[in-house]
Amino acid sequence: MRRYVIRSTEDFAVSIRTLLLAAAFTLLAACSTNSTKLTSTWAEPGVGPFKYQKILVTVMSDTRSVRMSAELRLSQRIPNSTPAFEVFDDGDEKNMDRVKARILALGFDAVVLVRVVRTDTTETYHPPSYRTIGPTYGGMYGYWNTGWVEVYDPGYTSEKTVAVIETSIFEVAGEKLVWISGSATMNPDNVNEAVDKLIDENAKAMRKQGLIAP
Numbered sequence: 001m002r003r004y005v006i007r008s009t010e011d012f013a014v015s016i017r018t019l020l021l022a023a024a025f026t027l028l029a030a031c032s033t034n035s036t037k038l039t040s041t042w043a044e045p046g047v048g049p050f051k052y053q054k055i056l057v058t059v060m061s062d063t064r065s066v067r068m069s070a071e072l073r074l075s076q077r078i079p080n081s082t083p084a085f086e087v088f089d090d091g092d093e094k095n096m097d098r099v100k101a102r103i104l105a106l107g108f109d110a111v112v113l114v115r116v117v118r119t120d121t122t123e124t125y126h127p128p129s130y131r132t133i134g135p136t137y138g139g140m141y142g143y144w145n146t147g148w149v150e151v152y153d154p155g156y157t158s159e160k161t162v163a164v165i166e167t168s169i170f171e172v173a174g175e176k177l178v179w180i181s182g183s184a185t186m187n188p189d190n191v192n193e194a195v196d197k198l199i200d201e202n203a204k205a206m207r208k209q210g211l212i213a214p
Contacts, residue, residue, distance in 0.1 A: 036183055039182045041182075048210075049210060050110070054080055054110075057112040058093065058113055060116075103172060109171065110170065111172060112167065112169050114165065116163055125156075163185045
């Protein structure tokens with residue numbers, strides 16, 4: 001796991017996305033099964049253990065069912081947290097004035113934001129092939145006959161998808177970014193499993209950096 005030092009917020013934003021995409025393409029080339037892996041992490045220098053008492057978690061997705069499912073899973077596994085769909089009416093999460101007023105009115109001291117930075121899909125073509133059926137032991141002529149049989153396998157195309165996901169934690173006071181990570185999820189066909197794995201990987205990295213209790 002690498003830890004990167006960024007000179008400015010703008011430099012950080014550019015650098016983290018470059019690293020995320022590079023890692024995603026590396027994972028895409030090397031892996032063909034479902035997996036989630038953190039590709040980079042960053043924490044505010046000097047920040048101590050997190051002691052937030054009221055955390056808002058939100059997953060930035062235009063598909064409400066996906067958003068609700070993921071936010072619920074996050075809130076179940078992050079102590080002192082509330083899913084955003086319980087706080088905002090559908091559509092209000094895009095109104096910044098209402099978002100700010102609601103966060104302050106309800107006394108949240110930290111916000112966890114999860115968003116998909118990019119999704120990349122590649123196709124691989126597998127050409128057709130022939131194979132010979134192995135002989136069966138039905139006597140000499142059965143053995144002789146099956147030895148000449150070939151089976152044709154038509155070509156097909158397979159797809160691999162990588163979702164590059166960014167997880168950020170902000171302190172409400174000062175709107176300060178204190179943690180961000182990038183992850184690449186291969187073939188994320190199960191939202192619940194992907195969210196669980198994402199939480200586990202982030203928690204592991206935070207423990208390693210002393211931001212949450214072991």
